[in-house]
Amino acid sequence: MPHIIFEKDNNNITVPSTIDGTQFEFIAKSYNFTQKQRKEEYRISTKKDDKRFLLTLKEKNENYLLKADKVTRISPVQILKDSINSYIKLRESKIISSNTQNFNKKVEPSQEYLKDMDFFVNDFKTQKEIQIEIGFGSGRHLLHQAKNNPNIQFIGLEIHTPSIEQLLKQIKIQELKNILVVNYDARLFMEFISSNKVGKIFVHFPVPWDKKPHRRVFSNAFINEALRVLKIDGTLELRTDSRKYFDYCVELLTNLPKGKITIDINKDLEVSSKYEDRWKKQGKNIYDVVLTCNQEDKDINFDFDFSFDEFIDFENIIKDIPQKAIVEEDFFIHIEDIYTIEDKTNSGLIQITFGSFDRPLSKYILIEEGKASYYQDSPLPTSANIKAHKQLKGLLKK
């Protein structure tokens, strides 16, 4: 990550100010919320190329360190590098060391088919049938399906970045236009797909997680969401070499009111995945369980208003904000730190981590003269984020 270490001086910048197309909006100082012996630390709100983010300025030994803030990190990295250089230019400080001057400009592979979750919340629309593969790994099965079914829109979900890069390269080489790739936990992704739109969900050779069953893709909540997004006669297909995982899924999938199951052993598919080849060579059995959906579901509403109340008494509230995490059954809230903005009443930043345990979200809430909003953008409307927001709103009301 780009950063600069510079000599500690008194050349503070005035805000707001703009230099070389970079605007520094305000500076918030750490309130020493956690009450540990802490060094001086600031967040500098910065705008460049229509992006808004924070820079971190803190003491490092006898000097200052200026770097990107992890929570509000943006891309491309060049914007961060330019903003850090602009800050030092404006401040006229003496640089001790830096990696922002000749940062390695790597050519990124085409990311056209890699989508983030905002895309699925705000922009994703298709007239085509959707099919989803969860944990596509080497991508052999997904690429085969996409090549042979050009009228189907495929969505590939993976959490392993090298597998995603490999698939994106293959999409380019094979000139496929019907795969969207998402780096997101499959257990939480389905919440963003409209009801009754999906023809097939493939889960081939998921990690069995025998020692940590709560990490498995299959759970009651996942199956309910799968049945909601599947259209009538749509299928959720598990293929596994693990007898334990198979038995566990058969139990979860049996006697559901909205679907029925079929099971198989050592069935041949048109394409054998990398893991399948490995297990077959070892003489292992391959088990299939297929759940077929037989009921339509109601559509869901993705709109949720993540706003806060009109006036927040920030200066009084920060005295009572809980330092311990609030842990509920399916979400949590942890206030990480608080920053106050000098020379402005009722203004500051609250750094929080919250949402689901599987995919916690880190964000800042910006309070400007008593008016609060999420810094950068609102959270994704997952059920856990919505519940956490409602509770946060209550906390900030007192």
Ligand SMILES: C[S@@+](CC[C@H](N)C(=O)[O-])C[C@H]1O[C@@H](n2cnc3c(N)ncnc32)[C@H](O)[C@@H]1O
């Ligand atoms: C054992 S590999 C199987 C890969 C491929 N399906 C095959 O048959 O060769 C399991 C894959 O699932 C991915 N994975 C595990 N948990 C996941 C989750 N919650 N969401 C999305 N992908 C996941 C892993 O990164 C891994 O690539």
